[in-house]
Amino acid sequence: MTPENKPLIAGNWKMNGLQSSLETLTAIAEGVSAFAAKTDTLICPPATLLRAAAVISAGTALRIGGQDCHAAVNGAYTGEISAEMIADAGATFVILGHSERRTLQNETNGEVSYKAAAAHTAGLTTIVCLGETEAERKCGQTLDVLGRQLEESVPDGATSGNTVIAYEPVWAIGTGLTPTTADIREAHAFMRAALEARFGAEGKTMRILYGGSVKASNAAELMAIDNVDGALIGGASLKADDFLAIAGIYEAI
Numbered sequence: 001m002t003p004e005n006k007p008l009i010a011g012n013w014k015m016n017g018l019q020s021s022l023e024t025l026t027a028i029a030e031g032v033s034a035f036a037a038k039t040d041t042l043i044c045p046p047a048t049l050l051r052a053a054a055v056i057s058a059g060t061a062l063r064i065g066g067q068d069c070h071a072a073v074n075g076a077y078t079g080e081i082s083a084e085m086i087a088d089a090g091a092t093f094v095i096l097g098h099s100e101r102r103t104l105q106n107e108t109n110g111e112v113s114y115k116a117a118a119a120h121t122a123g124l125t126t127i128v129c130l131g132e133t134e135a136e137r138k139c140g141q142t143l144d145v146l147g148r149q150l151e152e153s154v155p156d157g158a159t160s161g162n163t164v165i166a167y168e169p170v171w172a173i174g175t176g177l178t179p180t181t182a183d184i185r186e187a188h189a190f191m192r193a194a195l196e197a198r199f200g201a202e203g204k205t206m207r208i209l210y211g212g213s214v215k216a217s218n219a220a221e222l223m224a225i226d227n228v229d230g231a232l233i234g235g236a237s238l239k240a241d242d243f244l245a246i247a248g249i250y251e252a253i
C-alpha cells in the first residue's frame with residue numbers, strides 16, 4: 001500500500017437500516033476518529049440513508065458509499081441510481097459486483113466493469129467484489145474464477161486511488177465460515193500478481209480487502225495475512241461496537 005492508502009475497514013449494511021439506524025451511524029462516525037491515523041473507514045448504507053449518512057459523517061473520518069450504481073449517466077431506468085446521484089448525496093465510494101447482485105440480479109463481469117467506469121467518471125472510488133462459489137472451490141477453480149473476474153470486472157483506468165478489490169468467497173458470506181489463512185494468502189497473492197501485471201505500480205498499491213464472516217473475534221488474524229489490506233464487513237457492521245472493534249485492530253499492530 002502507498003502511504004496514503006491506509007487499510008480500509010468497510011461496512012456493507014446491505015438491505016438493512018431505517019432512519020433509526022442513523023444512531024448507529026452517528027456512534028460509528030464518532031468512534032472512528034480514534035483510529036483515523038492508521039485506518040480508513042467506510043459505511044455503505046442503503047440508498048435511502050445515503051444523504052443523511054453523508055451529513056452525519058461530514059467533518060469526521062468516516063466515509064460513506066453506495067451499494068450499487070447504474071452504468072448510464074441518467075435516463076429512463078426506473079428504480080435505478082446513477083453514480084452521479086450517489087456522489088451528489090455526498091458519498092465517495094460505491095460497492096459494485098457484490099455476489100448477492102451477481103447471483104440474484106444476474107450481474108455479469110462486463111456490467112460490473114461498465115458500472116465501475118461510470119463511477120470513476122463521477123469521481124467515486126469503487127469497491128469491486130469478486131469471489132468463488134462453493135462448487136467452484138470444490139472443483140479447484142478458485143484462482144481461475146478470480147483471475148477472470150478481475151480481468152473482466154475491473155475497467156481500464158483503474159488506479160490505486162479509484163479502485164479497491166474485495167475478495168468475498170460466496171460460501172463465506174453470512175455463514176460463519178472463512179477460508180484457511182493459507183487459502184486467503186494464496187488468493188490475495190494471486191490477485192496482487194494479476195493486478196501488478198495489468199496495472200503496474202498502481203496494481204501493486206491497490207487495496208485488496210477480504211470479506212465473508214469477518215467479526216471482532218477473527219479480524220486481527222485475517223487482517224494480518226499478506227496482501228489483506230482491510231475488510232468488507234456485512235453483519236458485524238450493523239452494530240457500532242462490533243464495527244469499531246474491527247476498525248481498531250490496526251492500533252495494536
Ligand SMILES: O=C(CO)COP(=O)(O)O
Pocket residue numbers: 012098168172173174175176211212213214232233234235236
Ligand atoms: O457480504 C459481505 C460484505 O459485503 C460479508 O457479509 P458477512 O460479513 O455478513 O459475512
